[in-house]
């Protein structure tokens with residue numbers, strides 16, 4: 342088995358593992374990790390209404406601490422394959438870059454972690470001082486029902502303890518080493534419905550136009566900031582995404598008007614406290630005269646943060662040593678499986694550069710694969726040092 346991150350990335354990219362297909366990617370990892378002495382578990386999780394998904398947990402060592410590398414081998418579809426410079430599952434290397442779906446998101450990241458771990462083991466008699474684990478799902482790009490949440494639950498039921506986790510998602514903005522993600526804002530979707538009374542536009546006194554009330558509530562909810570931000574987060578933000586009346590008739594005052602909104606919120610709130618705040622503000626603006634209702638969609642994206650401390654410092658130092666860059670500790674961006682892992686252990690996200698993720702011609706510089714492997718290797722060495 343090769344500990345070359347480029348070879349491992351190519352082997353993984355050649356697996357057609359578009360969510361929820363396994364595509365041979367987990368089988369490849371199983372073989373590679375077993376050969377290095379890992380105990381490997383493959384689990385298929387099912388649930389009515391969702392695709393079955395294959396997952397993998399591998400561990401070497403039984404002692405604490407257990408350092409976990411997490412990730413996903415599934416990829417988003419390639420889109421029009423003809424539009425690619427090189428076929429998306431051929432993993433061709435041109436001018437120092439490896440092309441393919443998943444090159445940065447995140448087969449490349451997994452390959453670097455595997456190469457770094459194998460390298461560490463071969464320099465330490467084949468065994469870590471504590472334990473090293475891989476927590477890999479095939480359902481991150483999908484609805485994430487039969488992926489990481491169930492994998493974590495399965496591991497907890499077997500009494501697996503995780504001490505720290507590195508999720509190898511493409512965390513960097515421009516250059517390798519510019520960003521570690523240490524948390525994420527929460528996301529909450531709501532519906533605002535204003536009830537009026539339908540009627541003829543020529544006789545408004547007999548009707549109650551809900552659009553007036555909706556406009557008043559929308560403007561009230563946008564008028565005040567939700568907070569001023571916190572130590573690790575930018576201010577929370579409410580954005581209306583749709584205003585709907587659906588009235589096709591020119592001389593009719595509609596009976597009801599609706600709007601949808603999304604809130605990206607920081608650690609000044611919980612899902613419950615945030616809902617209460619919005620409900621209070623809407624009620625105040627309605628002043629007993631606007632009839633309204635707020636409906637909330639279920640959210641599985643709570644806010645979380647891994648507070649900066651010795652572990653984030655260890656990761657940041659390793660990055661600085663290899664790249665010369667001092668990474669920003671960021672909480673920006675869309676959701677990832679870190680939102681589930683955070684309930685079990687501190688998690689940071691650090692992987693490749695995200696610029697071509699999900700795009701045609703997704704690709705990764707070979708130099709980045711080598712540098713990320715060196716960074717992971719330093720993190721492991723120091724973690725168990």
Ligand SMILES: [Zn+2]
Nearest residue numbers: 446447481510
């Ligand atoms: Zn990803």
